[in-house]
Amino acid sequence: MAVIRDVMPAFELLQPNSIAEAQSLLEQNGSDGWVLAGGLDSFDWLKDRIKRPKTVIDLSGVEELRGIRTTGDGIEIGAMTTLTEVAQHPVIREKYALLAQSAELVASPQIRNQGTIGGNVSQDARCWYYRAGWPCYRAGGNICYADTPEGRNREHAILHADRCVAVNPSDTAPALIALDAKFVINTHKGEHVVDAEDYFIGPDIDITRLHILQPGDLMKAIRIPSMWGGARFYFEKVRDRNVWDFPLLNVASAMTLSGGRIQQIRIAVNAAAARPLRLKDVESAVRGMPPNADTGEIAGKLAVQGAVPLQFNAYKIPLMRNLVKRAIGGVEQATWVS
Amino acid sequence: MGFLEWAIDPWGLRVPIHIAWFLIWVSVIAGLAFFMVHATYVRYFAKPRQFVPENPQVVPSEIPARVPRHSRVARMFHWIMAASMLTLLFTAFLPRVGVQFNWVTYHWIAGTVLTVSILFHIFHASFWLDFWSIWPDRIDITDAYHRVLRFLGRPAPLPRKFAKYPLENKLYHGAIMVAGLAAIATGVFMMFRVRTILFPRNPYLFSDMTWGMTYVLHGLAGVGLIALIMVHVYFGIRPEKQPITKSMIFGWMSREFYLEEHDPKRWVISPSDAAPGFEGSKRTK
Numbered sequence: 001m002a003v004i005r006d007v008m009p010a011f012e013l014l015q016p017n018s019i020a021e022a023q024s025l026l027e028q029n030g031s032d033g034w035v036l037a038g039g040l041d042s043f044d045w046l047k048d049r050i051k052r053p054k055t056v057i058d059l060s061g062v063e064e065l066r067g068i069r070t071t072g073d074g075i076e077i078g079a080m081t082t083l084t085e086v087a088q089h090p091v092i093r094e095k096y097a098l099l100a101q102s103a104e105l106v107a108s109p110q111i112r113n114q115g116t117i118g119g120n121v122s123q124d125a126r127c128w129y130y131r132a133g134w135p136c137y138r139a140g141g142n143i144c145y146a147d148t149p150e151g152r153n154r155e156h157a158i159l160h161a162d163r164c165v166a167v168n169p170s171d172t173a174p175a176l177i178a179l180d181a182k183f184v185i186n187t188h189k190g191e192h193v194v195d196a197e198d199y200f201i202g203p204d205i206d207i208t209r210l211h212i213l214q215p216g217d218l219m220k221a222i223r224i225p226s227m228w229g230g231a232r233f234y235f236e237k238v239r240d241r242n243v244w245d246f247p248l249l250n251v252a253s254a255m256t257l258s259g260g261r262i263q264q265i266r267i268a269v270n271a272a273a274a275r276p277l278r279l280k281d282v283e284s285a286v287r288g289m290p291p292n293a294d295t296g297e298i299a300g301k302l303a304v305q306g307a308v309p310l311q312f313n314a315y316k317i318p319l320m321r322n323l324v325k326r327a328i329g330g331v332e333q334a335t336w337v338s
Numbered sequence: 339m340g341f342l343e344w345a346i347d348p349w350g351l352r353v354p355i356h357i358a359w360f361l362i363w364v365s366v367i368a369g370l371a372f373f374m375v376h377a378t379y380v381r382y383f384a385k386p387r388q389f390v391p392e393n394p395q396v397v398p399s400e401i402p403a404r405v406p407r408h409s410r411v412a413r414m415f416h417w418i419m420a421a422s423m424l425t426l427l428f429t430a431f432l433p434r435v436g437v438q439f440n441w442v443t444y445h446w447i448a449g450t451v452l453t454v455s456i457l458f459h460i461f462h463a464s465f466w467l468d469f470w471s472i473w474p475d476r477i478d479i480t481d482a483y484h485r486v487l488r489f490l491g492r493p494a495p496l497p498r499k500f501a502k503y504p505l506e507n508k509l510y511h512g513a514i515m516v517a518g519l520a521a522i523a524t525g526v527f528m529m530f531r532v533r534t535i536l537f538p539r540n541p542y543l544f545s546d547m548t549w550g551m552t553y554v555l556h557g558l559a560g561v562g563l564i565a566l567i568m569v570h571v572y573f574g575i576r577p578e579k580q581p582i583t584k585s586m587i588f589g590w591m592s593r594e595f596y597l598e599e600h601d602p603k604r605w606v607i608s609p610s611d612a613a614p615g616f617e618g619s620k621r622t623k
Contacts (some may be wrong), residue, residue: 141355201438
């Protein structure tokens with residue numbers, strides 16, 4: 001397969017200045033249009049000539065999509081706000097440190113300066129068979145090259161695989177789910193607000209997308225309610241290269257305590273499946289229990305129930321079990337068990 | 339715009355991966371066009387059906403008031419097959435037209451039910467039913483030829499009444515058998531590509547080209563079945579066909595309808611066959 005890197009095929013570049021204009025261009029171009037946010041996912045596709053859109057709609061000029069605003073019930077983050085801005089914003093660092101931590105662990109400083117929060121949660125799968133342009137399920141074909149006896153699947157899914165075994169690579173997605181964030185989406189039918197966990201979809205629902213955005217849709221903002229402001233947070237990301245890599249697995253939790261026991265909790269993991277997974281069974285099991293090593297042990301075991309490893313990613317099961325254990329009991333209390 | 343979707347596999351070969359999905363709409367439109375043309379023809383142009391005069395040797399009173407047509411087992415097979423077929427079509431094609439849900443599991447389970455029911459049907463029809471009653475015979479062909487000549491306004495003898503199944507039923511059975519068996523045969527192999535409780539996954543069972551052709555054949559059979567099922571449902575609800583539809587529910591048709599449409603010499607019914615209670619006593623399908 002001929003791959004010409006660094007030379008993008010020709011396309012029409014449209015640069016709207018407002019949400020209304022962007023929406024109009026997205027609807028006009030439909031599936032021929034490609035939404036460009038920070039470009040860190042898009043330019044790979046375009047330079048490798050795997051995706052060849054007729055039109056690219058660059059959102060960088062839409063000021064309405066940028067910035068972090070305090071609202072009556074929490075904060076609203078424009079979809080085009082950079083990850084650096086998110087990680088360094090004083091209100092987010094003070095009240096929603098979980099999101100700041102997760103944004104701070106995305107890739108490298110240069111990438112965080114350019115990458116956006118909307119782009120981070122909407123980026124495509126990083127499975128190399130898919131990214132190389134092979135005709136796999138996710139690309140519209142009829143096979144998963146990673147889920148074969150010789151497939152390189154060390155980074156792939158252990159849960160909820162359905163033909164495709166690619167995972168969602170976002171670091172901010174599980175943090176936003178733990179914070180009960182809402183995503184504001186403009187469609188041709190009007191504005192929709194969806195829970196963060198409902199924004200993501202697995203291959204059982206649509207094998208060609210990781211989220212619910214359809215051609216013509218535009219993510220406008222992410223709202224984080226004040227309910228979890230100042231809660232006890234935990235975020236941990238495990239990756240091969242600590243200075244710059246996608247997660248092998250990450251975990252995010254937010255909990256409130258009462259009398260030394262867990263009162264409310266939301267916990268999510270990512271890179272275990274094609275969508276970030278909110279661990280509702282774990283949340284139910286540990287509510288009312290003290291956040292210690294024993295509770296973490298129970299939570300960890302519960303979290304990995306139903307996991308099916310591929311040829312080279314069985315390590316993800318103890319990894320996930322231990323990350324969930326640490327998210328509940330804290331690093332100090334949790335002993336690593338392989 | 340091609341009829342197939344193609345891709346370049348890792349070895350550089352151009353292989354088909356599946357049918358082009360617009361064929362779904364081609365099939366739906368073909369089914370709807372058939373409805374309109376047929377309904378218009380029957381309403382405005384069709385002449386009353388004529389058959390050769392009644393065989394005087396048959397005494398209507400010897401025919402039971404309720405003529406048994408489908409045994410309970412045959413009816414159960416039909417409705418199980420119908421339910422699984424509709425499940426297969428909806429789970430296969432709704433996601434392609436934008437209705438998204440977890441379809442694969444429902445699809446392979448329905449496919450398994452259909453496969454088992456078809457295997458049962460083949461076995462049951464071969465040893466317990468009149469196997470040849472559903473296949474066109476020489477009289478069907480001759481009468482069809484005469485009916486075409488008469489349709490074209492040319493002189494030809496009147497056709498005889500039908501045996502147990504009119505030629506149209508027999509041809510439909512043949513068409514759905516071909517499409518159904520193609521979908522089943524390919525579908526069974528395709529189950530080696532997904533995780534089921536029935537087979538260990540083996541994506542290397544065939545070459546990319548053979549897999550591609552398997553998916554294409556499965557898709558073609560599937561879109562063909564859309565139109566075939568639409569036509570079947572259409573005839574099932576047409577007023578003049580309702581006695582036949584009811585017989586697939588209750589198992590019998592009236593003596594009047596039997597004598598009007600069927601030739602007692604070609605579909606022999608004796609008084610002892612009276613429904614209900616005919617199941618198992620007569621080789622009837």
